Amino acid sequence: MNKIPNRQVICETLAELARDDRDIMVLASDSRGSAAMAPFAKEFPDQFVEVGIAEQNIVGISAGLAHSGKKPFVTSPACFLSMRSIEQIKVDVAYSGTNVKLVGISGGVSYGALGMSHHSVQDIAVARAIPGLAVVLPADRHETKRMTEALVKHEGGVYVRIGRNPVEDSYESAEDGEFVLGKAVTMRDGSDVTIVAAGETVRVALDAHEALKAAGVSSRVINMHTIKPLDEEAVLRAARETGHVITVEEHSIHGGLGAAVAEVLVQRHPVPMRIVGIADEPAIAGKTSEVFEHYGISADNLKRLALELLGR
Numbered sequence: 001m002n003k004i005p006n007r008q009v010i011c012e013t014l015a016e017l018a019r020d021d022r023d024i025m026v027l028a029s030d031s032r033g034s035a036a037m038a039p040f041a042k043e044f045p046d047q048f049v050e051v052g053i054a055e056q057n058i059v060g061i062s063a064g065l066a067h068s069g070k071k072p073f074v075t076s077p078a079c080f081l082s083m084r085s086i087e088q089i090k091v092d093v094a095y096s097g098t099n100v101k102l103v104g105i106s107g108g109v110s111y112g113a114l115g116m117s118h119h120s121v122q123d124i125a126v127a128r129a130i131p132g133l134a135v136v137l138p139a140d141r142h143e144t145k146r147m148t149e150a151l152v153k154h155e156g157g158v159y160v161r162i163g164r165n166p167v168e169d170s171y172e173s174a175e176d177g178e179f180v181l182g183k184a185v186t187m188r189d190g191s192d193v194t195i196v197a198a199g200e201t202v203r204v205a206l207d208a209h210e211a212l213k214a215a216g217v218s219s220r221v222i223n224m225h226t227i228k229p230l231d232e233e234a235v236l237r238a239a240r241e242t243g244h245v246i247t248v249e250e251h252s253i254h255g256g257l258g259a260a261v262a263e264v265l266v267q268r269h270p271v272p273m274r275i276v277g278i279a280d281e282p283a284i285a286g287k288t289s290e291v292f293e294h295y296g297i298s299a300d301n302l303k304r305l306a307l308e309l310l311g312r
Contacts, residue, residue, distance in 0.1 A: 002140070005167075006141055007034075007162055011036045013148040014040060017152055025049065026075060028051065029051050029074075031075060035075035055081055059074060077118070078108075093157040099155050100158075101158050104123060107137075108120060112287050124137075126255075127228070135158075136158060137160070139198075187221040192218045193217065194220040195306070198227055200250055208299040208306070211299050239265055247276065253276075276295075
């Protein structure tokens with residue numbers, strides 16, 4: 001069982017790269033501990049900026065650093081970064097075209113028992129509506145490493161959302177697969193139904209694939225790690241070849257991955273579809289596993305929906 005959270009992987013990967021690239025900067029909003037960035041701050045004090053509890057300021061400062069030729073990575077709780085700082089993200093990062101990577105840590109329902117004030121299940125909807133801002137959710141530690149390496153080289157604003165706790169691996173190693181911004185990954189192939197997932201729900205989709213296989217259903221699993229720009233061709237190919245689509249996400253059912261996929265399909269290739277996510281209500285408080293189970297973000301529910309779509 002994996003014991004390494006994705007936030008730790010980001011720190012370790014940035015530290016490896018920062019030893020040769022002095023332009024890499026990390027900024028924290030009194031969050032170096034929760035972002036697992038304390039080791040980076042200790043090794044690279046001149047490449048680390050502690051802003052304190054000032055999420056709006058951290059985005060403006062990072063934009064200034066980017067204008068100066070630096071490569072800033074902002075690390076701050078997703079619930080605050082995506083809500084309190086949204087005007088600065090819109091204007092200072094996206095509209096100004098600055099090279100800022102915004103890493104929302106402890107996203108989704110990672111904070112569990114702290115409830116709606118700390119849940120971040122509207123962030124994808126908000127971020128993907130901002131022109132010029134990419135939106136990425138890595139599936140596991142291996143993809144997080146490849147993503148971080150790619151984003152250091154990428155020029156432009158990106159919102160990344162990661163969880164707080166270790167997640168079960170979806171890939172066998174960091175060498176398994178390639179991360180390309182805007183290019184989905186087909187994790188499992190199938191011909192009856194497609195399950196599109198992002199972030200921590202990729203593992204749920206893979207488990208559903210095995211459950212459906214045992215039931216005689218051939219399911220395709222797509223890891224849509226980049227929700228914007230969306231890999232529309234992967235979505236359309238899945239619709240044409242499997243005829244049924246289910247999306248699953250750790251986000252509101254409004255405006256997230258499901259909405260992005262539906263927008264493509266309804267205009268270009270309508271097929272029977274289901275969207276699985278957090279209902280339009282304050283999400284319940286509890287462990288991530290408990291919240292997932294409550295809202296049907298589970299292999300059993302995905303299996304049930306797939307069989308329903310197929311009329312079985």
